[in-house]
Amino acid sequence: MRAAVTFVLCTDERSAERDKATVRIIFAATGAYGHLYPIVPLAVAARDSGHEVVVATDSQFHPVLAEAGLEAVAAGLTVEAAFGTVLAGLTAPPAGEADVAVEAFAQVLPKRVIADLQPVLRERKFDLMIHEVGNSGAGIVARMAGMPSAVMGLGRVPEGPLWDLMFPALTAVAAEFGVEITDPRTLDEPYIDICPPSLQLPGFAQEVQHLPTRPIAWNPPGSLPPAVLARDRSRPLVYLTLGTAFAQAGLLRHMIDALAELPVDALVATSRAVRIADLGELPDNVTVQQWVPQADLLKHVDLVVHHGGSGTLLGALAQGLAQLMLPLGADQFSNAQLLVGAGVARQVLPDQHSPETIAEQIQGLLADAQARATAGRIAGEISAMPAPAETIERLAGIVG
Numbered sequence: 001m002r003a004a005v006t007f008v009l010c011t012d013e014r015s016a017e018r019d020k021a022t023v024r025i026i027f028a029a030t031g032a033y034g035h036l037y038p039i040v041p042l043a044v045a046a047r048d049s050g051h052e053v054v055v056a057t058d059s060q061f062h063p064v065l066a067e068a069g070l071e072a073v074a075a076g077l078t079v080e081a082a083f084g085t086v087l088a089g090l091t092a093p094p095a096g097e098a099d100v101a102v103e104a105f106a107q108v109l110p111k112r113v114i115a116d117l118q119p120v121l122r123e124r125k126f127d128l129m130i131h132e133v134g135n136s137g138a139g140i141v142a143r144m145a146g147m148p149s150a151v152m153g154l155g156r157v158p159e160g161p162l163w164d165l166m167f168p169a170l171t172a173v174a175a176e177f178g179v180e181i182t183d184p185r186t187l188d189e190p191y192i193d194i195c196p197p198s199l200q201l202p203g204f205a206q207e208v209q210h211l212p213t214r215p216i217a218w219n220p221p222g223s224l225p226p227a228v229l230a231r232d233r234s235r236p237l238v239y240l241t242l243g244t245a246f247a248q249a250g251l252l253r254h255m256i257d258a259l260a261e262l263p264v265d266a267l268v269a270t271s272r273a274v275r276i277a278d279l280g281e282l283p284d285n286v287t288v289q290q291w292v293p294q295a296d297l298l299k300h301v302d303l304v305v306h307h308g309g310s311g312t313l314l315g316a317l318a319q320g321l322a323q324l325m326l327p328l329g330a331d332q333f334s335n336a337q338l339l340v341g342a343g344v345a346r347q348v349l350p351d352q353h354s355p356e357t358i359a360e361q362i363q364g365l366l367a368d369a370q371a372r373a374t375a376g377r378i379a380g381e382i383s384a385m386p387a388p389a390e391t392i393e394r395l396a397g398i399v400g
Contacts, residue, residue, distance in 0.1 A: 023396040024052045024124070028117070028131035028138030030109060031058030031078035033244045034309050035134045038154055038194065041216035042130065043070055045388035051396060054124070056117060056138065067220045075116035076135065082108045097329075098162050105134060106169035113137030114144070114177065121145045127399040130192070133158075136170050139187040143179045148399055150211070152192035155310035156338055157185055157201045158331065183208065192391055194314065196381040199338060211394060214385040217315035222293035228300050231265050236302040236366055238262075241269040241294070243309045246328045249278045255305060255326075257355035259286050262362060267292065267301075303365055305358070308332030308347075313339065320379035322371040324348065324361050344375040 027043045029036040036057055047053040047070065055065050056075035065072040077085070082104040087094070094100050114137045121141065129149035131138035142149035158166075167184035174181045181187055191208045193200065194215035205212070231237060240255050242248060247270055259266045260283040268288045270276060276288050295315060298304070304316040308327040313335055316323050323345040325336040339345035346361045365371060 021396070022051055023128055023399055024126045025128045025130060025392075025396070026054045026056055026073075026117075026120070026124070026126045028056040028075060028113065028129065028135045029061075030132065030134045031061055031076055031081070032134075033061075034311050035079075035132050035154070036061055036064070037218050037311055038215065038314075039130070039132050039152055040065075040068055040070070040218045042152065042192070042213070042388045042392065044068060044218075046392045046396075049389055049392055049396075051392070054126070056113075056120065064220055068218075073120055075120065076109060076113040076137070079104070079109075082112075098165060101162065101330075102165045102169050106136070106166055106173055109135070110137030110140060110170070110173055114141045117141045118144075121147070128395060130395070136174075136187060139189055140174050140177055140179050143174075143187075144177055148395075149187075150190040150192055150395055151186055152213075153194060155314065155331070155335065156195050156199055157204050158334075159201065160334060190395070194385075196314075196317065196378050196385075198378060198381060199342060211391050212385050213391040214382055214387050215314040215318060216388060217295035217298060217311070217318065219293045219295045222291070222296070224293065224296055224300070225267070225287060225289060227265065227267055227287035228297060236264045237300060238264050238266045238303045238305060238362060238366075239269075239297060239301040240266060240305040241312065242271070242307045242326070242328070243312065244271045244273065246307045246309075246332075247271040247273040248328075249274045251326065251328075251353060253279055254353055254355050255358055256282065256286050256288070258358035258362060259283060260355075262359060264302075264362070264366070267297070269294070303362065305362065308335040310335060314382075317344070317375060317378050318382045320372070320376040322365045322368060322375050324358070324365055326350075326353065326358075342374065342378070344371050344378065 025046050027039055029039050043053050043055050054071045054073055056073050058076055058078045059074040060078055062072040085108050086100050086103045129138055129142035132152050133154055139149050139151055170184045171181045186208050190211055192211045192213050194213050266286045269292045270290050272290055298315050298319045304321050305324040306312045308325045325345050325347045327333040327336045336347040340347055346365055348357055348361055
C-alpha cells in the first residue's frame with residue numbers, strides 16, 4: 001500500500017520565504033456546476049497570488065474556465081455521463097438510487113479521473129493537487145504520484161446511510177490502486193472546509209488537518225436584469241431556482257403560481273434544462289430568465305427559494321438570507337434539515353408541493369425576524385473565515 005504523503009502545514013516564520021515561491025497547482029473537479037464552481041475562487045486566488053494553475057475537469061466546462069482566465073485540461077466525466085455509464089451497464093433494474101450513485105462516484109468517476117490524470121501528472125510535474133470532495137480519483141492519483149494533495153469540502157461533511165455505502169466503496173477502489181485510506185471523508189488529506197463552523201459536524205475540525213476557508217460564490221460574468229436593478233425597493237425581491245441539474249417545469253410553475261398574489265417581486269432562473277415558453281403565462285410580478293449571475297444577484301434579494309444545493313445554500317448564507325428549500329435529491333434533503341434545524345430555513349418536501357404551501361412558507365419567512373437574525377449571525381461567521389488566498393498560501397508554503 002502506498003502511504004499518505006506527509007503534509008505539514010507550516011505557519012511559523014521559517015516558512016515565510018517558501019510561501020513566496022511559485023507553486024504549480026492542479027485543481028480537479030467533477031463535471032458538474034455544483035462541484036466546479038465552488039473550487040474556482042480557490043483556483044483564481046492561486047493564480048492571482050502568482051502560482052501556476054491548471055484546472056482538470058470534463059471538457060464541457062472548459063469554456064466556463066476560460067471565462068475565469070484559467071487553463072483547463074480534460075479529466076473525468078460529467079455526473080450525467082457517469083450515471084449513464086452505470087445505468088447502461090445494468091442487466092437488471094437497480095436496487096435503488098443509492099446503488100447507482102455509489103457506483104458512479106466510487107467506481108466510474110474515480111477510475112476515469114485516474115486514467116485521465118496519470119499522463120497529465122507525468123508530463124506537467126505539478127507540486128500540489130487540490131480537488132473537491134466529489135472527485136476522489138484526483139486524490140488517489142496524487143497519492144500514486146507521490147505528490148501532496150488537499151481536498152475541499154462542498155458543505156457539511158457527509159454522513160448517513162448513503163455514505164455508509166459510499167465510504168467503503170471508495171476505500172476499496174483506492175486499494176485497487178495501491179493506496180490505503182483510513183479516513184474516507186478526507187482521503188487522509190488536509191481538508192479545506194467552506195462550511196460555517198456552527199453548521200459543521202461537531203468535533204470534525206479537531207479530527208482532521210483542518211483549513212477553514214471562506215466560501216465565495218462565483219459565476220461567469222453577466223448582467224443583472226432591470227427587474228433587479230430598477231425595481232420598486234419597497235417590495236421584497238424573492239429569487240427562485242432549482243439549479244442546473246434538478247430543474248423541472250412543473251415545479252417551477254408551482255413556484256411561479258405561488259408568487260402571483262403575493263406583494264413581492266420575483267426573479268426565477270430556470271436553467272437551460274427548462275424552456276421559458278414551457279412555463280406558460282407569467283404574473284406581472286415575476287421575471288423569468290434561463291440564467292442569471294447568481295453570485296451578483298444574491299446581494300440584491302430578500303429571500304431565496306431553492307432546491308438545497310450547497311452552492312446556493314452557502315451563497316445565500318454569506319448574504320445573511322433566510323431560505324425556503326424544496327429538496328429533490330442528492331445532498332439536498334440533509335442540507336434542508338441542517339438549515340431548518342439551525343433556524344434559518346423552512347422546507348417543502350416533494351409530497352407537499354403546491355402553490356398554496358409554497359406561498360404560505362414564503363410569507364412566513366419574509367415575516368420571520370428570528371430567521372433573518374440567525375442568517376445574519378452565520379453570515380458573520382462566514383466573513384470571519386480565512387479568505388481563499390490565505391488558504392492557498394498556507395498550502396503553497398509546504399511545497400514552494
